[in-house]
Amino acid sequence: MWCRLAFILTFLQLSTASDMDNPIIIIGSGLSGFAAARRLMDNDINNIVILEAENRIGGRINSVRFSDGIIDLGAQWVHGQKNNLIYEMTRNNFDFGTTPFEEMYSTFVLTNGTKTDQKDIRKIVDVAYKIIDDIDDLEDPQGSIGETFNKKFDKALKSSKLKNIEPSVIELMKENIERNYNGYTASNSWYDLSAKKNSEEGKASGNQYLTWKKQGFKTFFNFLTKKAPNPAQYLNIESKVQLNKKVTNIKYNTKDETSNVAVTCSDGSSYSAKHVIFTPSLGVLKKYHESLFSPALPQQKILAIKNYGFGTVGKVFLEFEHPFWLEQGKPFLAYEFLWLEQDKKEAKSTNREWMINITGIYVVDQFPNLLEVFLGGSNLNEFETFSDSKITEDCMWLLEKSLSKSLPKPKAMTRTKWLTNDNFLGAYSYGSMDAEKANIGPKDIAESILNADESPILLFAGEATDEKYPSMAHGAVRSGFRAADEIVKFYE
Ligand SMILES: Cc1cc2nc3c(=O)[nH]c(=O)nc-3n(C[C@H](O)[C@H](O)[C@H](O)COP(=O)(O)OP(=O)(O)OC[C@H]3O[C@@H](n4cnc5c(N)ncnc54)[C@H](O)[C@@H]3O)c2cc1C
Ligand SMILES: *[C@@H]1O[C@H](CO)[C@@H](O)[C@H](O)[C@H]1NC(C)=O
Numbered sequence: 001m002w003c004r005l006a007f008i009l010t011f012l013q014l015s016t017a018s019d020m021d022n023p024i025i026i027i028g029s030g031l032s033g034f035a036a037a038r039r040l041m042d043n044d045i046n047n048i049v050i051l052e053a054e055n056r057i058g059g060r061i062n063s064v065r066f067s068d069g070i071i072d073l074g075a076q077w078v079h080g081q082k083n084n085l086i087y088e089m090t091r092n093n094f095d096f097g098t099t100p101f102e103e104m105y106s107t108f109v110l111t112n113g114t115k116t117d118q119k120d121i122r123k124i125v126d127v128a129y130k131i132i133d134d135i136d137d138l139e140d141p142q143g144s145i146g147e148t149f150n151k152k153f154d155k156a157l158k159s160s161k162l163k164n165i166e167p168s169v170i171e172l173m174k175e176n177i178e179r180n181y182n183g184y185t186a187s188n189s190w191y192d193l194s195a196k197k198n199s200e201e202g203k204a205s206g207n208q209y210l211t212w213k214k215q216g217f218k219t220f221f222n223f224l225t226k227k228a229p230n231p232a233q234y235l236n237i238e239s240k241v242q243l244n245k246k247v248t249n250i251k252y253n254t255k256d257e258t259s260n261v262a263v264t265c266s267d268g269s270s271y272s273a274k275h276v277i278f279t280p281s282l283g284v285l286k287k288y289h290e291s292l293f294s295p296a297l298p299q300q301k302i303l304a305i306k307n308y309g310f311g312t313v314g315k316v317f318l319e320f321e322h323p324f325w326l327e328q329g330k331p332f333l334a335y336e337f338l339w340l341e342q343d344k345k346e347a348k349s350t351n352r353e354w355m356i357n358i359t360g361i362y363v364v365d366q367f368p369n370l371l372e373v374f375l376g377g378s379n380l381n382e383f384e385t386f387s388d389s390k391i392t393e394d395c396m397w398l399l400e401k402s403l404s405k406s407l408p409k410p411k412a413m414t415r416t417k418w419l420t421n422d423n424f425l426g427a428y429s430y431g432s433m434d435a436e437k438a439n440i441g442p443k444d445i446a447e448s449i450l451n452a453d454e455s456p457i458l459l460f461a462g463e464a465t466d467e468k469y470p471s472m473a474h475g476a477v478r479s480g481f482r483a484a485d486e487i488v489k490f491y492e
């Protein structure tokens with residue numbers, strides 16, 4: 001037994017010694033960076049350095065303490081179960097919660113505070129979401145999601161179900177549906193969303209809104225490092241991370257197979273590696289690809305970086321003493337706002353235009369005293385530059401106005417700033433009309449750059465490089481595995 005163990009140990013040492021010559025740098029400690037490290041280490045490739053610009057690990061997973069638990073400023077829901085790597089890696093060892101967006105209706109309120117007939121509105125919601133489901137399954141989709149929706153919705157309006165509903169309500173609801181769709185996809189307009197690109201993406205079926213209850217999405221990092229479910233298998237990926245290392249230049253040479261990639265950081269430090277996996281967001285690539293890479297990236301990749309969509313969403317969490325939104329015995333999911341023209345005008349003239357982009361104010365699973373404001377679009381600059389106190393006051397203004405009563409002030413608030421953070425520059429990617437016209441997609445962003453000996457020296461991972469689930473957290477994980485596999489394959 002001893003003997004055998006000694007033999008195995010020597011063998012292990014030998015194999016790690018050999019990869020000393022082939023250091024790997026992963027840029028970014030988000031889901032894709034950690035997934036890549038995990039897959040490399042699973043294959044006994046341990047000579048890894050992860051360079052992270054922020055002072056924390058996680059990237060667009062940012063679980064923070066709030067109220068009496070942990071909430072998510074970044075990804076919050078596990079979207080789907082079947083073929084969802086995140087769900088599959090955790091299902092047997094984590095008991096998920098859910099936000100019942102698909103089982104319950106929101107409470108729709110007119111911004112002037114007059115109560116409105118929820119029954120009519122629910123009929124519109126049913127018809128609209130049926131159309132949106134159908135768009136996902138179209139055989140040969142043409143044009144934008146917005147145009148496709150309008151065509152089908154106009155047809156549905158002529159059907160009996162919606163015939164007696166007041167046209168003004170239908171118009172208000174149409175705006176609401178668009179706002180929700182934009183919020184979900186981080187696009188500023190559904191006329192900029194390609195129906196074709198949308199249909200090329202996969203969708204993990206099953207519950208689309210699983211939550212991490214009070215523990216936050218960062219729980220998943222324990223599964224990536226194998227701390228969970230069995231701590232004995234822990235891979236110490238955290239120890240490979242160097243924080244506050246903002247990469248400013250990546251110099252590579254495709255002609256000379258003996259040359260390493262040189263990575264330089266803003267603090268002047270530099271690193272040398274045989275393989276570099278680049279994972280920062282498409283927003284970072286759009287703004288910095290010219291200064292980041294020397295020589296310049298291939299034309300096709302630049303075309304893809306420029307044309308694939310990247311948008312923003314925002315969130316505000318408000319904590320209250322009591323859940324004023326609960327009426328005795330009535331279940332509650334969310335407020336959604338039907339903006340009347342004069343209220344839009346008032347919002348604009350009082351510096352509250354950002355509020356028109358709120359998709360809804362939702363309950364938060366397991367936090368009975370919290371509300372979550374969600375907003376979509378790429379025009380979130382104002383929202384992000386306003387102070388916390390103004391944002392809170394504005395939220396209360398809208399709630400009091402639409403519910404037509406005075407309400408208690410929140411005890412605490414926290415909010416996001418993804419767009420103005422130079423290490424993200426937005427929230428997630430989307431299949432834009434420009435992407436369709438340029439005939440590019442995540443695959444072109446993903447394409448590795450090979451050396452003369454076919455070794456992948458510069459690899460691209462991250463949410464926007466995943467062909468099947470771009471934008472999603474599980475897409476990010478998949479992309480990290482994919483990039484690591486390319487390196488592993490090279491050494492086989
Ligand atoms: C508000 C919000 C809500 C979301 N909600 C959901 C959801 O509910 N469900 C879901 O599935 N997905 C959701 N997403 C998407 C999900 O968060 C992402 O798909 C995923 O986390 C992206 O991981 P990544 O590794 O590709 O990128 P990132 O997490 O962005 O990782 C890249 C890392 O690179 C670092 N970096 C950037 N520039 C540099 C540099 N120059 N040098 C060094 N490091 C650098 C960044 O700081 C970051 O840590 C949401 C995203 C946001 C922002
Ligand atoms: C609010 O707007 C609705 C729809 O336009 C209208 O029917 C109602 O009278 C308005 N209420 C007030 C108080 O102005």
Ligand SMILES: *[C@@H]1O[C@H](CO)[C@@H](O)[C@H](O)[C@H]1NC(C)=O
Nearest residue numbers: 179182187188356357376377
């Ligand atoms: C945000 O609101 C503006 C109007 O103020 C509108 O033009 C834009 O389309 C909205 N964006 C989204 C994502 O709803």
